[in-house]
Amino acid sequence: MAAWLTEQVLVHGRLGILTAVLLLPALEAALPVIGALMPGQTAVVLGGVLAWHGHVTVEAALLAALTGAVLGNLAGYAIGRRWEGRLMARVTTRSRRGRFTDRALRLIERRGGSAVFVGRFTAVLRTLVPALCGATRMPLRSYLLWSVLSSAVWAPAFILIGYVMGPAGPG
Secondary structure, three states: OHHHHHHHHHHOHHHHHHHHHHHHHHHHHHOOOOHHHOOHHHHHHHHHHHHHOOOOOHHHHHHHHHHHHHHHHHHHHHHHHHOHHHHHHHHHHOHHHHHHHHHHHHHHHHHOOHHHHHHHOOHHHHHHHHHHHHHOOOOHHHHHHHHHHHHHHHHHHHHHHHHHHHHHOOO
């Protein structure tokens, strides 16, 4: 997947790289049912690798990743808030996802906003937590605070991982 993604973004140059680094994390968090298919974190790591190779600046990759993460979280929250009944029915009836949904709901109930932080760093929860926070009517102010905080740690961490891997990665 990473090799294909690299080929696709390099064809479009700097704009393609930054678009992927912004859109893939946003789509991953905004689409709770199919978000797991979006390689958002992979795109962010790739952004760091390509920054090391000089295709984009580290700052631009970081800003794109941070923006994509926050916007995706907000979109996921809005989707959960708007379609809470249908969303909950659809997510909980899928047998494989039902286990993760239950775990995410317990985490949100137990930890509140810090569940958003933990969810940002966990693959399946990253796709479920935003919509579930909206569906459970977590206060937007609290959700936004935790979303920005978690994204402000997550984006630089994974850009840095990619940057450190840069010498071994595709260029």
